[in-house]
Amino acid sequence: MERREFLVGTSAFLAAMALKNKAFAVDESYPIIDIHQHTDYMGRTNDQLVNHQLKMGVSKTILLPSGSPVNYGSTHYGYSNGLQAKATGNEVCYALAQKYPDRFLFGANEVPDVPNAANEIEKYLKLGACVIGESKFNLECDSPEMQRTYQIAQEYNVPILMHWQYNMYNRGFERFHKMLSKYHKVTFIGHSQTWWGNVDKNLTNQNILYPQGKVTDGGLTTKYLNDYHNIFADISAGSGLKFLLRDEDYAKGFLNRFQDKILFGSDCYDPDATGPTCHGSNLIAAIRRLAPSVDISRKILYGNASKLFKITV
Template identity: 55%
Template sequence: MIARREFLKKSTLACAAIWGQRFVPQEEDFNIIDIHQHTNYAGRSHEELLTHQRAMGVKHTILLPAGTPSFGASTHFGKSNGLQVNSTGNDVCMEIAGRYPGEFYFGANEVPDLQGADKEIEKYLKKGAKAIGELKFGVKADGKPMERIYRLAEAYNVPVLLHWQFGMYTYGYEDFHKILQKFPKVNFIGHAQSWWANIDKNHNDQSVLYPRGKVTPGGITDRLLADYPNMFADMSAGSGLSALTRDEEHARGFLVRHQDKLLYGSDCDDRTGTGNGCTGIQAIQKIKELSPDLAVVRKILHGNAAKLFRI
């Protein structure tokens, strides 16, 4: 409680400096929902995860599991097991969520082209999983294994979180609008390097995963968010932070334009939740700094996620 009060005090002062005296943040404004975290992330312990989340002021966290370790092409013959960060699976995420009810929630995941993948995912959806993902596998976004997963998401009314990384994970980004049209009742969440690189209309070299410099609105990502009510954005990791910092003038407009579609996530393996080594806290600070008012901040840090995940 002492740490939480100190966090709220510092955050209130920071917000006052940014917004002036027009806004007086209340405690509920710091009930952050983090939609993207992992257990055992790069060897981080459960206790360190708890410390990290609480230090950032996160009230609710969704733990995204890895699939079953396998050695086919979809996991790059084992390289992508554990979501390539040593993340643990469905059972561990559910166990942690059970240990901290109301503070942690869990998703459901499996390697899409494994036999029985849909049954494994459904098993955890029946137990209360809040999402499917993070789907981070070397498969086609419009392939039959993935479409089976989308149908599960529709049946259980949970969002699907996709990791887009050119040449590595979730192939076929340029045609993803067809999936959004085919599954209008499924809410999709875009994440990772290729998702955020494509906010720029002039992003032509897809092999560049962390582009720098000015952004021209109208990229694939910008259009998907604008044109499809079932498309949302996960602002986590270095890729999401880079999208905010590479062109802050563009970012201000982007936050306003898509304020009802943006979801805060950390996807950070930091242990403390403070300082320059933590992309999670840096993203929170940037969202507060670049948003025009407290209403937009509230939507991005908790309001949108509360509706989408029914928290």
């Protein structure tokens, strides 16, 4: 599981990387947009979330809601409610964005196969939601229910952010090129373990969610980014951080090659943004350290999201 599995046995690793990146942790020369945060994430209060983002130096944050809590197969019969992270839904994200309009934007989400899914998503898109997601459900990526969500994204001209996790969420990653072609007007944003693991051509066992060692170029994720104009990468959470740090030489080239398609997100539930388990702070530091130039790090941390979501700071 994206959050729990990453933390088990990695505290020392993250502490070491935090020290390594410490000098790069704060830089106010340009703003930062965080495209991936959650309200009430693993019990963190919204006041803690506000302070967390401020301490990271984030200027604007997109809040990604969960869907309704339901006992459906698409939520593993309730196990995955709250995005499997106790995250709260549309109304909470909307309310926090209304309270702090200068700091937060909000997304729209719903379990795709509940009867009112389309109406619920459209309700918040009409209120100003800038993205659909986080789409994290136990459904085939080309199922009728998911395709209806893509159609809504197309109709409202908003991106959709998808959590790819083998045999768990958004099944059928190897078939997703068909959806990229069919819904070529929709901007898709890829995220999580299966997304980042499949940068590596040699990832043959999809059950390995956090592969280690040198990366061999040419994996399915890389092909999607190369071949399709409408797919972007959300470099957030433990999966994004581990990708950057497993093979830093490869990561530098990757950041250079896809500098116009990578978006920073934290997807971090750390309460104060100062500990070694704060994915967001460590990601910011790693991006600044590994990006081949300040211009590229600025694109990833600010410029690409500003352009895609039409955000000005």
